[in-house]
Amino acid sequence: MSKHPHPPMGASSLTRRSLLQAGGALLGAMPLGACRKSHKGTTELSFWNFYAPTDQFPVPSKWFNELVHAWNANNDIKVTLRYVPPADYFAGTVLQTAFSANEGPDIFLISPGDFLRYYNGGALADLTPYLSPEAVADYIDGVLDTRKVDGKIYGLPMEVEPLAMYYSLQAFEKAGLSEADIPKTWEQLLAVARKLTKRDQFGLLFETTPGYYQNFTWYPFMWMGGASAVPGQGGAGFNAPGAIKALEFWRRAVQDGVCPRKCQGDGGSDAVANLASGYCAMQQTGIWSVSQLAQKAPNFPYGVFRLPVPDGGTYTTDMGGWAFVANAKGRNPEAAAKFVAWALGSTTPEGVERCRQWNTVAKTNLPPRKSVSQAAEREGSFAKGALATFVKDIAPGGRGEPRYTPEVYRAVSDAIQACQLSGDDPAKNAAETAAKVESFLKAYKGARML
Amino acid sequence: MSTLAQHTADARRSARRRREAFAAYLLIAPDVLGLLLFIGLPMCLALGIAFFEVDGFGAYQFVGFDNFAKMAGDAMLSRSAGVTLGYVSGFVPLAFAVSLGLALLVREPFPGVRFVRMAFFLPNVISLVVAGVLWQFLLVDKRGAVPALLRPIGLGDVSWLGDPRFALASLVLISAWFLVGYQMLIFLAALNDIPREYYDASKVDGATPWQQFRYVTWPMLRPTSLFVAIHSSVGAVTGLQAFDLVYVLTRGGPANSTSTLIFYIYQQAFTYNHYGYAAAMTTMVVAFLAAVTGLMFALTRGGRFDAGDR
Numbered sequence: 001m002s003k004h005p006h007p008p009m010g011a012s013s014l015t016r017r018s019l020l021q022a023g024g025a026l027l028g029a030m031p032l033g034a035c036r037k038s039h040k041g042t043t044e045l046s047f048w049n050f051y052a053p054t055d056q057f058p059v060p061s062k063w064f065n066e067l068v069h070a071w072n073a074n075n076d077i078k079v080t081l082r083y084v085p086p087a088d089y090f091a092g093t094v095l096q097t098a099f100s101a102n103e104g105p106d107i108f109l110i111s112p113g114d115f116l117r118y119y120n121g122g123a124l125a126d127l128t129p130y131l132s133p134e135a136v137a138d139y140i141d142g143v144l145d146t147r148k149v150d151g152k153i154y155g156l157p158m159e160v161e162p163l164a165m166y167y168s169l170q171a172f173e174k175a176g177l178s179e180a181d182i183p184k185t186w187e188q189l190l191a192v193a194r195k196l197t198k199r200d201q202f203g204l205l206f207e208t209t210p211g212y213y214q215n216f217t218w219y220p221f222m223w224m225g226g227a228s229a230v231p232g233q234g235g236a237g238f239n240a241p242g243a244i245k246a247l248e249f250w251r252r253a254v255q256d257g258v259c260p261r262k263c264q265g266d267g268g269s270d271a272v273a274n275l276a277s278g279y280c281a282m283q284q285t286g287i288w289s290v291s292q293l294a295q296k297a298p299n300f301p302y303g304v305f306r307l308p309v310p311d312g313g314t315y316t317t318d319m320g321g322w323a324f325v326a327n328a329k330g331r332n333p334e335a336a337a338k339f340v341a342w343a344l345g346s347t348t349p350e351g352v353e354r355c356r357q358w359n360t361v362a363k364t365n366l367p368p369r370k371s372v373s374q375a376a377e378r379e380g381s382f383a384k385g386a387l388a389t390f391v392k393d394i395a396p397g398g399r400g401e402p403r404y405t406p407e408v409y410r411a412v413s414d415a416i417q418a419c420q421l422s423g424d425d426p427a428k429n430a431a432e433t434a435a436k437v438e439s440f441l442k443a444y445k446g447a448r449m450l
Numbered sequence: 451m452s453t454l455a456q457h458t459a460d461a462r463r464s465a466r467r468r469r470e471a472f473a474a475y476l477l478i479a480p481d482v483l484g485l486l487l488f489i490g491l492p493m494c495l496a497l498g499i500a501f502f503e504v505d506g507f508g509a510y511q512f513v514g515f516d517n518f519a520k521m522a523g524d525a526m527l528s529r530s531a532g533v534t535l536g537y538v539s540g541f542v543p544l545a546f547a548v549s550l551g552l553a554l555l556v557r558e559p560f561p562g563v564r565f566v567r568m569a570f571f572l573p574n575v576i577s578l579v580v581a582g583v584l585w586q587f588l589l590v591d592k593r594g595a596v597p598a599l600l601r602p603i604g605l606g607d608v609s610w611l612g613d614p615r616f617a618l619a620s621l622v623l624i625s626a627w628f629l630v631g632y633q634m635l636i637f638l639a640a641l642n643d644i645p646r647e648y649y650d651a652s653k654v655d656g657a658t659p660w661q662q663f664r665y666v667t668w669p670m671l672r673p674t675s676l677f678v679a680i681h682s683s684v685g686a687v688t689g690l691q692a693f694d695l696v697y698v699l700t701r702g703g704p705a706n707s708t709s710t711l712i713f714y715i716y717q718q719a720f721t722y723n724h725y726g727y728a729a730a731m732t733t734m735v736v737a738f739l740a741a742v743t744g745l746m747f748a749l750t751r752g753g754r755f756d757a758g759d760r
Contacts, residue, residue: 091701096720100506117723121507200592208612210703260591261612261704279593329508406722414526414706421704422614 045079045336048105050089063362067343067354077335079107086266091211099123099329106330107339109322110155112146112401113212113409118325120405120446124154125326125333130341131156138347143368146403147323149447155323156344158358159365161286162319163217164394165189165308166271169301171196171281182305186249189282189308193258196281203258205280206250207268210417215409216318216401217268217284218416221246224313229404229412230437230449238412239434245310247419247426254420261421276300286320287394290364290386304386306394319398321368347371356381366395404449411436493736496729504725517730527731529706530714533618537710538686540622545682546675548626549633554663556634557641567638571631578628578690582698585624586611611699614707621699621708625691633678640674641667676750680743687739688712711735 047068051060064081072078082105088094089109098104099121110118118124128136131153136144140160147155172178175195183189193203207214222228225242228235235242253259260280265273271289274280276297284307293300309315324344326336344355352371359367360381367373376382382391404412415433418424500518503511521527556567573581588595589610597606610620648666657665686692692710696702702709702717709717711731719728 091721093720096506096723100508100725102508118507121505121509121723123507202592208704209701210706211701257607261609262589262591264590279590410722417703417705421612422707424705 043077045077045106045330045332045339046082047079047107047339048082048084048089048095049109050084050086052085053083059362063358070350070354071339071342077332079339090213102329104327104330106327106332106336108325108327109158110325111212111320111322112403113216115146115155115403116405116446116449119149119154123328125328125330125337126152126154127156127326127337127341127345128152130337131345132347134347135341135345138369138371140368140370140373142400146400146450155325156340157321157323157368158344158355159321159363160319160368160395161288161321161365162317162390162395162398163220163284163286164304164306164317164390165282165284166275166289166302166304167282168275168278169303171201171278175281179303182303183308185308186310190253190256190258193253193282194256197258201278202260202280203282204253205263205268205274205283206253206259206420207284208261208263208421209267210413212409213267213269214416215412216320218246218250218412219402220307220316220318220399221249221310223316223318223399224307224309226313229402229408230441231434233402233450237434238415238437239431242313243415243433244426244430247415247429249310250416251419251423251426255423271302272296275302287364287366287387287390290390294364302386304389304394315397317394317398318401319366319395320401321365366390400450402450405440405444405446407440408437408449411440497733499726500730500733502726504723504729506719506723506725513726517727518734520727521731521734526706526709526714527711530709530711533707533709534687534692534711536618537622537625537692538683540619541625541686541691542679542682544622545626545630545633546678549630549678550637550671550675552630552634553637553641554667557638567634570634573628574632578694579698581624581628582695585620586699589620612704614705617700617704617707621691621695624695624699625686628691629682629685633682636674636678637671640671644670672750676746680746684739684743687735 047064049064051064053061053065061083068079068081084094085092095104095108104123115124128151136153139157143157143160144153147153147157167182172181177192177195181192183192189204196203207217219229222238222243223235225240225245226235227238227240227242227244227246229238231237237243250259254261263274264270264277264279268274268283269285269288271283271285271292275283275285275289276293290304293302306315307317324340326333326340330336342351345351346354352369352375355367355369355372356375356379359365359372360376360379364387367376382388411433415429418429419426501512501514503509503513503517552570556563556570589597591597591609591612592607596610597608600606600608608616610616644667648670649662652662652666687710693712693716696708696710696713697716700708702713712735715728715731715735718724718731
């Protein structure tokens with residue numbers, strides 16, 4: 001029998017000696033804990049993505065799980081998924097700190113907007129040796145351009161995501177508008193937006209939060225007037241009428257009170273929080289919003305139309321989309337590259353079906369490969385509704401999301417923000433931005449901007 | 451015999467003092483080690499990185515003082531410094547005055563005083579990110595609770611977070627709402643330390659409540675006021691509210707109107723991969739804050755304002 005089976009709580013149980021002993025033990029344990037580090041070896045590859053393993057809308061994460069399961073069933077080197085919340089993935093520190101510590105993922109997703117940062121940092125493995133000529137030829141013309149440097153492929157796109165205007169049928173009806181009133185020019189867009197603007201509803205919504213996404217959504221307005229962020233890359237540069245008109249257009253939308261200064265929910269890409277909630281009647285967003293609305297607002301009636309053009313301008317839209325890439329500084333770049341090539345570049349029936357599933361079942365995108373598009377058409381995936389409009393009317397004439405360095409992106413972002421939300425002079429901002437870009441380009445030594 | 455006893459007693463006292471000193475050092479050792487490991491070491495490393503161009507992918511190139519020289523020509527850095535100055539100028543006096551006012555309000559007991567104190571402190575116990583999301587809902591253009599409340603006075607269409615004229619002021623108010631409860635507790639503790647006799651004596655002398663505050667409370671609160679002012683200022687420059695709220699609510703926008711120094715440094719590091727430059731800016735901010743804090747301590751001799759204050 002113990003002398004003190006239940007020591008009483010209180011002063012007698014806590015002596016200076018016992019406290020010091022506990023502190024000493026804790027101090028001793030700290031370095032041991034700090035030294036403990038997992039050592040995984042090269043038989044396992046990590047694959048970071050931002051599709052939540054949720055039970056509510058499990059389709060995208062289910063596709064990822066099945067993809068990895070299929071690979072792991074036939075390969076000795078296993079792939080493990082890691083979910084990173086979108087906010088952390090897009091604009092947080094998770095990826096950057098991992099790469100800084102040489103602990104970056106072996107496989108990960110990047111958008112064209114981030115391509116140069118990783119390529120110039122030497123973090124992207126060449127995928128070309130693992131792709132058959134048939135696979136490369138299967139990609140739709142231009143889709144691989146922003147993922148290539150000197151003819152080598154450093155990323156395989158999983159989707160093509162064009163931008164369009166979405167509108168609320170109910171809001172149109174309440175304002176006495178019909179399909180015949182769908183705007184085709186910028187002036188018409190503002191006029192219709194004015195009719196749709198109410199005490200608790202904005203007529204139109206563009207992205208307002210500064211960042212890569214806002215630039216992505218603004219570029220087509222610049223392109224339609226013949227300008228570009230970098231001179232010679234699809235336009236006359238930034239200090240050009242096209243860029244000035246586009247800045248002026250977004251400025252007017254806010255100054256006229258038809259466009260909010262702040263979006264709801266996850267911002268301009270969130271059609272549920274903005275359009276379906278009645279916060280706005282028209283919203284610029286991408287093809288992904290078709291599945292957003294189908295999943296979270298299935299009874300919300302809406303339509304889509306292509307981005308209106310300025311007087312004398314030529315229609316285009318921005319075609320985004322994420323790509324799989326392999327980490328050149330990872331544990332096994334060759335195996336990671338093989339996985340990427342197998343996952344998205346396989347021309348076998350299973351490979352085509354896998355990509356069809358991603359683009360038409362797991363999400364709503366346009367496939368980047370011809371064989372996948374044909375398979376989707378055979379299944380009738382794009383035969384009706386908003387997706388049919390995207391395929392027939394919105395995507396033709398579209399242009400791939402550009403790849404710029406963070407410095408160029410920042411200069412353009414500052415100009416958009418200053419004009420849109422501060423009401424600054426577009427011409428002055430365009431000139432200043434062009435000067436910043438020109439100054440940067442003089443010292444720039446990385447891969448070509450497109 | 452008595453001398454021997456005296457020697458023995460002295461030796462015992464000396465041994466006891468040594469043991470107590472040893473115990474004291476051991477007790478503070480974890481804290482000191484933690485500070486050295488998690489504050490001191492990163493600061494030294496950051497200072498070292500400031501002399502390199504670091505791309506975040508393993509490449510380090512020594513550039514000497516280039517990163518420090520670059521600051522002189524960085525217009526956005528000047529702008530962010532201006533934003534931070536505006537934020538500090540708005541937040542520190544507001545939070546100071548409101549928290550002191552609240553502390554005076556809840557100093558004397560009255561029915562429900564504990565609940566009132568808790569209610570004032572409550573915002574401080576939730577995550578700042580959650581608080582930011584909450585305020586985002588409340589301030590939504592046209593539809594939020596705040597625009598709805600202000601509509602009768604013609605402010606229903608003001609975009610509190612989307613208009614550069616109001617965004618920083620909104621952040622100041624939200625920060626103050628979040629932190630005044632904490633500062634109130636500090637003031638409350640200091641107020642309760644002021645001897646009642648001082649008030650009784652001043653009453654006998656016919657002092658009005660304002661005179662009591664002016665000549666008794668305020669002088670006695672000076673060391674605490676200094677602490678609150680420094681703590682609040684440092685927090686406003688480098689603390690969570692200067693970053694978390696900006697990150698959640700505005701991302702530095704609209705039009706860079708809320709791009710505080712700490713947020714700009716974050717962007718330089720994690721958006722543009724300019725880790726060396728970010729480290730150089732951090733070094734300068736820390737040096738500036740250390741100099742200002744040191745100056746304040748020197749002028750007040752560590753918070754001792756009056757000659758007799760020891």
